[in-house]
Amino acid sequence: MHEPAIAAYVSGLINQPWARDGRHCWRLVCDVQRDLFGRVLPAVVDVAPPPGAEGRQARARLFAEHDERRRWRPAATPVHGAVALMRRAAAPRDMLIHAGVWLDLDGGGCLHSADPHGVVLDTLPQLAARGWVPTWFVPID
Numbered sequence: 461m462h463e464p465a466i467a468a469y470v471s472g473l474i475n476q477p478w479a480r481d482g483r484h485c486w487r488l489v490c491d492v493q494r495d496l497f498g499r500v501l502p503a504v505v506d507v508a509p510p511p512g513a514e515g516r517q518a519r520a521r522l523f524a525e526h527d528e529r530r531r532w533r534p535a536a537t538p539v540h541g542a543v544a545l546m547r548r549a550a551a552p553r554d555m556l557i558h559a560g561v562w563l564d565l566d567g568g569g570c571l572h573s574a575d576p577h578g579v580v581l582d583t584l585p586q587l588a589a590r591g592w593v594p595t596w597f598v599p600i601d
Contacts, residue, residue, distance in 0.1 A: 524556065570584075
């Protein structure tokens, strides 16, 4: 897909509300990977885990232990289409509880969805301001 088509696609997503049983972060990642990159990712969670510490731990285990993780390798910097698994700034390095996709639009940004802002395309400084620390993953193929 060319940049104007990608920009139009992303524009249609921006500000869509986050929903635990709808447009949660992983569902957004799956949709974007399928629609823009032709990659089919599994619905690791059909419904986002519950809020609170128990939900964060369950989500971190899903991201860390799912078979899909073997198809991706860590990358030092974001590249177009990279999946971001994120932790809160004060959290342990392995507490990856949130996901997004890096897109090379308007200087680059991470498309992700969280409560209360919904779908946004954040630059690296904006991600940091929201308290997110990303780890980047690219396909092994």
